[in-house]
Amino acid sequence: ISKQLAMQVAELAMTVKNFDKLLFSILAELYDMYGTKHILMAIVGMLIKGNKTDSKYFFWYEEAVIEEIKLTSLYEYFMYSLPEDYNKPLPQLVVLYFGYNSGISNDKLAIVYENLLIYKDDMEQVYKANYGQVERFASKSLEAGLIDEHFATIYKEVLKKAMIIPEIANVLPKLANTYFIKVEQDNIKEIEVVHKETKEVSVYPVVNKKAYVQIYTEDAAVIFVDVNGVRYGKSVNYTKVKLLDMEEYLELCLEINPDDKNLILYMADRYLKYREQPDKAIYVLRQMVKLPDVRDEYRIYVEREIISYYSTNSDFDVVDEYLMTVDGMNLLTKSRVKLIELMIVRGLYERAYEMMARFGYSNIDAARVLRCGTKLIESREYALDELLVNMVMYAYRKGKYNEKVLKYLSTYFQGATKELNDLWDSCVAYDYHNRNLDESLIASILFTGVCSNCIGKVYESYYLKGPNEKIRRAYLFAKAYDYFVKEKVVDQAVFKYIEKDIILDNPLHDICKLAYVKYKSTDDELTERQVEICRDIIFHMCSIGRYFNCYKKYEKYFSLPLMMQDKTIVEYHTNPNNHVTIHYHMGEDDTPGNQYMTKEMKDVCNGIFVMEFVVFYGEEIHYYITEESDGEQTITESAGLTLDDEDAVKDVCRESRYTYLNDIMVAYEMKDNDTLEELATEYVIKTELLDMIFKIK
Numbered sequence: 001i002s003k004q005l006a007m008q009v010a011e012l013a014m015t016v017k018n019f020d021k022l023l024f025s026i027l028a029e030l031y032d033m034y035g036t037k038h039i040l041m042a043i044v045g046m047l048i049k050g051n052k053t054d055s056k057y058f059f060w061y062e063e064a065v066i067e068e069i070k071l072t073s074l075y076e077y078f079m080y081s082l083p084e085d086y087n088k089p090l091p092q093l094v095v096l097y098f099g100y101n102s103g104i105s106n107d108k109l110a111i112v113y114e115n116l117l118i119y120k121d122d123m124e125q126v127y128k129a130n131y132g133q134v135e136r137f138a139s140k141s142l143e144a145g146l147i148d149e150h151f152a153t154i155y156k157e158v159l160k161k162a163m164i165i166p167e168i169a170n171v172l173p174k175l176a177n178t179y180f181i182k183v184e185q186d187n188i189k190e191i192e193v194v195h196k197e198t199k200e201v202s203v204y205p206v207v208n209k210k211a212y213v214q215i216y217t218e219d220a221a222v223i224f225v226d227v228n229g230v231r232y233g234k235s236v237n238y239t240k241v242k243l244l245d246m247e248e249y250l251e252l253c254l255e256i257n258p259d260d261k262n263l264i265l266y267m268a269d270r271y272l273k274y275r276e277q278p279d280k281a282i283y284v285l286r287q288m289v290k291l292p293d294v295r296d297e298y299r300i301y302v303e304r305e306i307i308s309y310y311s312t313n314s315d316f317d318v319v320d321e322y323l324m325t326v327d328g329m330n331l332l333t334k335s336r337v338k339l340i341e342l343m344i345v346r347g348l349y350e351r352a353y354e355m356m357a358r359f360g361y362s363n364i365d366a367a368r369v370l371r372c373g374t375k376l377i378e379s380r381e382y383a384l385d386e387l388l389v390n391m392v393m394y395a396y397r398k399g400k401y402n403e404k405v406l407k408y409l410s411t412y413f414q415g416a417t418k419e420l421n422d423l424w425d426s427c428v429a430y431d432y433h434n435r436n437l438d439e440s441l442i443a444s445i446l447f448t449g450v451c452s453n454c455i456g457k458v459y460e461s462y463y464l465k466g467p468n469e470k471i472r473r474a475y476l477f478a479k480a481y482d483y484f485v486k487e488k489v490v491d492q493a494v495f496k497y498i499e500k501d502i503i504l505d506n507p508l509h510d511i512c513k514l515a516y517v518k519y520k521s522t523d524d525e526l527t528e529r530q531v532e533i534c535r536d537i538i539f540h541m542c543s544i545g546r547y548f549n550c551y552k553k554y555e556k557y558f559s560l561p562l563m564m565q566d567k568t569i570v571e572y573h574t575n576p577n578n579h580v581t582i583h584y585h586m587g588e589d590d591t592p593g594n595q596y597m598t599k600e601m602k603d604v605c606n607g608i609f610v611m612e613f614v615v616f617y618g619e620e621i622h623y624y625i626t627e628e629s630d631g632e633q634t635i636t637e638s639a640g641l642t643l644d645d646e647d648a649v650k651d652v653c654r655e656s657r658y659t660y661l662n663d664i665m666v667a668y669e670m671k672d673n674d675t676l677e678e679l680a681t682e683y684v685i686k687t688e689l690l691d692m693i694f695k696i697k
């Protein structure tokens with residue numbers, strides 16, 4: 001084909017309204033042959049009419065630009081078909097054109113401006129002429145949140161701190177944490193990003209094996225999802241590149257927009273990993289724990305870091321503000337303990353009290369609890385507060401206390417006897433005495449029997465303060481019962497208290513009086529008043545049928561009641577609920593036909609069972625005692641009763657027939673005929689007189 005014919009073909013091609021593949025091939029061959037602008041115009045015109053933007057057609061658009069062919073939309077199609085691997089300066093005409101005309105999409109325009117910035121040294125004049133336009137483009141693109149590799153190059157080149165207005169501050173954290181991911185597999189349709197710190201899952205589409213995702217922490221999980229919904233992790237081959245690194249700008253963004261949750265997530269992660277700028281990061285951490293979708297375990301971890309920071313911080317106003325607002329509900333025990341102790345150190349005692357009321361104090365340092373408790377006791381003027389009592393008692397158990405705490409505890413604490421006793425000892429060591437504590441301890445010992453060996457000194461202290469009537473009677477009864485019924489050794493002072501109450505005519509249980517008589521029977525000498533007291537008690541007890549062997553010790557002071565003189569008493573002490581029986585017989589055990597008689601013993605005094613015998617001189621009574629408890633009967637004691645010479649001839653009242661008869665038998669046994677005759681005569685005369693005076697009708 002001749003050149004002339006080729007030109008005619010090109011002319012006709014320009015009239016074709018659509019892209020024709022055959023015609024395009026012919027024109028391409030003709031251009032290779034003759035290389036004229038006319039043929040090139042026909043080719044590019046047909047491509048534009050056919051809306052051909054594939055990179056394989058870029059050669060023709062580039063040729064047209066170089067030849068400065070005038071065609072509508074040429075520069076636009078030049079950019080549309082620009083290959084991804086284009087790595088040289090764009091034609092200046094293209095750059096100048098788009099400096100004044102922005103008829104292409106922002107992503108293509110970003111390529112133009114990126115190229116200008118990369119090759120600014122090759123296009124210095126064009127660069128200077130268009131830099132302002134590039135800045136404006138960058139600013140608008142930032143506000144719109146646009147990002148890819150090309151936008152990232154522009155932002156890094158032109159962004160200044162002065163450009164960070166609120167609108168940009170809202171989007172820059174997102175853009176600065178955008179990663180470009182390229183996968184090798186064709187079937188991946190989307191990418192999921194999971195930050196372990198939050199419950200949220202972000203999903204991003206994959207287009208042409210490319211995706212732009214936001215990742216705010218270093219160890220976020222990237223999950224790939226294929227067209228069938230199957231998820232993959234490390235098995236997918238991919239590359240990941242962070243597009244921007246704008247740490248200094250992000251700090252400015254945080255100042256402008258302190259509630260940006262993604263920026264908070266990013267900054268918190270950086271601080272916790274690298275410990276950078278703790279003074280600034282602490283605000284971020286505090287904001288982090290407030291975010292609604294933060295995972296509980298991460299929130300707990302961050303709270304622990306916050307508390308650790310404030311524990312060593314000297315900005316007291318900031319520390320106190322935090323301590324007054326922190327909740328503490330989701331903290332681990334160790335962190336919560338540290339938090340409460342920090343409150344105490346800072347003097348926020350009421351706040352610490354609130355936290356201990358909610359979460360307890362068993363792990364708090366006892367010295368700190370003591371400090372808090374002491375301050376609260378003072379501020380509340382020693383008013384009763386059960387929690388406060390328990391708090392300071394916890395400190396006391398750990399060996400931490402002071403006089404104020406002892407005063408408070410001795411007034412209000414009610415607990416185990418052992419603890420009350422320890423508390424009483426501590427108060428005594430501080431030379432502090434509290435009537436309420438004395439009373440509580442005495443009542444507790446009496447009820448439980450624990451620390452009973454200490455009750456004497458406690459009661460002595462209590463007695464000096466004026467004892468409560470019920471406590472006084474209960475204490476004296478308990479001690480008298482131990483001594484008289486259980487035959488235990490008790491403090492001698494008990495009998496001084498009993499004697500004083502008898503003299504003052506204070507109400508006393510009979511057990512107390514009987515214990516007093518028994519105790520005094522062991523004294524070598526008694527005062528006249530003591531003898532009088534014992535005589536009155538013995539006569540009263542005998543009048544109501546209570547006979548005990550200890551009475552006979554008083555025969556050296558006065559004559560016993562007649563009903564007591566002829567009696568020998570067998571006493572047996574045991575549980576008053578048991579059934580006690582005595583088995584006895586008169587004479588020697590081997591006497592023929594001698595059989596044991598059985599009789600139930602009487603409980604005459606809360607567990608003292610007695611049996612009364614009249615034993616004459618020379619007689620013997622042998623017995624054994626059985627005790628029945630829970631249906632089982634056991635022999636518990638066996639013995640014999642006799643009346644020897646010493647007992648028979650004691651200088652006692654001669655008015656008893658029993659006494660006369662015993663004396664007669666003693667005189668007979670001793671072959672004292674004169675005494676025998678005298679006693680027998682007296683006995684007969686008095687018997688006759690009594691019969692004459694007291695006649696039974």
